[in-house]
Amino acid sequence: MKLLNTEIKNNVLKSMLQILDRERHTIIEANKKDLDAFQKADQALYDRLIVNDKKVDEMLAAVEAVMLQDDPVGKEISNTTLKNKLNIVNTTAPFGTILIIYESRPDVTIEAAVLAFKANNKILLKGGKEALHSNLVLEQCWHEALEANGLSKDWIKLLHLKREETQEFLKNPTEPLDLIVPRGGERLINFVKTHATCAVLVSGRGNNFLYVSEYADWSKAVNVIINAKTDKISGCNALDKVLINKNLPQYATKIKMLKQKLEQHHVEILVDHKISDILPEHNTIADHHIWYEEFLALKLLIGEVSSLEDAIATINKYSGKHSASIITEEKAEAMTFMHNVDSAAVYHNASTRFTDGGQMGVGAELAISTDKLHHRGPLGLNQLVTNKYYVYGDGQVRV
Structure with a gap:
């Protein structure tokens, strides 16, 4: 796609703001069709599917925020x-064509497209079938905004492919692909990695850990755990595993206190064999593979560790390398944890729920990258460009 000047790109986004607000009712009505057809067994997926007035306002805010940001191309x-x-x-230079594959969440159709477009990339959107009606309306909004400013609809395009067709498209794309971003669970990520023939940037898998040190402020620990687990269970930054140092003062009493707090929030508690001695009434894990799981549910696994080193080793072995937190009043211990845990975001005395473009000051995000190339963490506007060398000479030859 040709390079567009900043004014043209921002004019498209101004048009999009007007169109989204005008079509608010149509978008919400289309979303109701998706909600009515959805089987609510997967509560996390259902939560991500919902579009209401608040969600449309968030879409508008994302478009406006990107419009006001500096153009990342040509710096x-x-x-x-x-x-x-x-x-x-x-x-800096555009990637070219980006394909994003995502489940549920119609707001990704707005956030991913606005970021890719402002960074001068063409974007192909492969949303889940559960959000079809919502995504079709949102695509129409994008196409109206593009055509109103004399641009081709091809800049932002929704792919209408079934699973087998998607597999074939990944193997033999009908147009050049420069980057694929699978935004979802382990099955989706593995599917894309297996079949893609271009660069893949992994996003979306959480399985986040929190370590309670023997030097933790217990009240602080409980508040952070409750927030990280219950604030939004469908978020990839939600908490899944808690490791507690067995040398914590009043260890058994505090674990029972945590159990009561979690039960007040209707959280299902799983425990390892050591914690089961204190909480025998809860399910003890029988298979270690559960340590690898991202729950996306009101479910939390509590385990015992004997040291900071034990906690770091456990997290690096099992986590999704997304977010990890330590609760401690010892700053040196916190820095050791943060330096040595292999995650995109590491926290000291704070909830993992802050791993989010808007919360981290990045603005709207395409995804949360857990890869190390070319970027790790929230993929905002400035991360959707690559680089290019311009070499100016006057007849030089290499000798």
Whole structure:
């Protein structure tokens, strides 16, 4: 796709703001069709599917925020003139065409597209069939905004493919693909990695851990655990596992207190064999593979560790490398934890729920990357560009 100037891109986004607000009722009505057809057994997926007035307001806020951000394309990274007088300028450049595959969440159809477009990328949107009616209306809104400003609808396109057709498209794309972002669970990520023939940037899997040190402020620990677990169970930044140091003062009493608090919030508690001695009435895990699971439910696994090193080793072995938190009043211990835990975001005395573009000051996000190349953490506007070298000479040849 050709390079667009910033004014044209922002004019499209201004049009989109007007269209989204005008079509608010149509969007919500289309979403009701999706909700009515959805089997509510998966509460987390159902929660992500809902579009109401608040959600439309959030879509509008995301478009406006990106519109007000600086254009990330064409920024100079470095400028060097060599002894042979070659001038080498490294600048930011668009990826080209991005494919994002995601389940449920119609708001991704807005957030992913606005970020990709402002960064001068074409985007192909493969939403889940459960959000079909919602996504079709949102695609129409995008197409109206593009055409109103003299641009092709191809900049933002919804793919209408079944699973087998998606597999074939990944293997033999009908148009060039530069980056694929699977935003969802382990099955989706593995599916894309198996069949894709271009770069894949993994996003979405949580399985986040929190470690309660023997030096923790217990009240602080309980408040953070409750928030991280119950604030939004469908979020990839929700808490799944809690590790508690057995040397914590009044260890058994505090674990029973935590149990009571969790039960007040209707959280299902699973325990390892050591914690089961204190909480025998709760299900003891029989299979260690559950340590790898992202629950996306009101469910929490509590385990015992004997040291900071034990906690770090457990987290690095089992976590999704998304977010991890330590509760401690010892700053040196916190830094050891944060330096050595292999996660995109590490926290000291705070909830994992803050791993989010808006909460971290990035703005709207395409996804949360758990990969290390080319970026880790929230993928905002400035992360949707690559780089390109411009080399200016005057007849130089290499000798």
